[in-house]
Amino acid sequence: MYQKRGYHWGVVFVNWRIQMSAACPHLSLCNKSDVSVGKAIKIEKNGLTLAVFNIAGEYYVTDDLCTHGPGSLSEGDITDDVVECDFHNGSFNIKTGEPVAAPCMIPLKTYAASIQNDEICIDLP
Numbered sequence: 001m002y003q004k005r006g007y008h009w010g011v012v013f014v015n016w017r018i019q020m021s022a023a024c025p026h027l028s029l030c031n032k033s034d035v036s037v038g039k040a041i042k043i044e045k046n047g048l049t050l051a052v053f054n055i056a057g058e059y060y061v062t063d064d065l066c067t068h069g070p071g072s073l074s075e076g077d078i079t080d081d082v083v084e085c086d087f088h089n090g091s092f093n094i095k096t097g098e099p100v101a102a103p104c105m106i107p108l109k110t111y112a113a114s115i116q117n118d119e120i121c122i123d124l125p
């Protein structure tokens with residue numbers, strides 16, 4: 001009896017694992033064509049507010065909110081792989097999230113971006 005129940009739950013667990021791996025594990029943010037080279041756009045999805053950057057045809061995703069204050073990094077000035085917050089002119093490396101100019105001191109959260117059918121996606125947090 002115990003073994004039968006254990007076996008039953010084992011089957012349920014295996015089925016659940018198959019369903020989870022078959023489901024899309026990514027959150028689609030926007031189409032590649034929505035973000036021009038050297039630009040960024042703001043995306044609000046799944047409770048996240050993100051900046052999606054196009055740096056020389058490669059896509060990077062960070063939190064949109066500056067770690068120093070209320071600045072929106074998708075509205076910042078982009079030079080190479082650095083975004084300058086237009087609120088107090090601090091800046092971050094877009095690829096790593098590391099602050100590169102004061103007054104920004106706290107790293108910016110970054111998300112690994114991938115492309116799925118021309119959509120820019122991140123792993124679900």
Ligand code: FES
Pocket residue numbers: 066067068069070071085086087088089090091103104
């Ligand atoms: S809010 Fe971004 S540098 Fe101050």
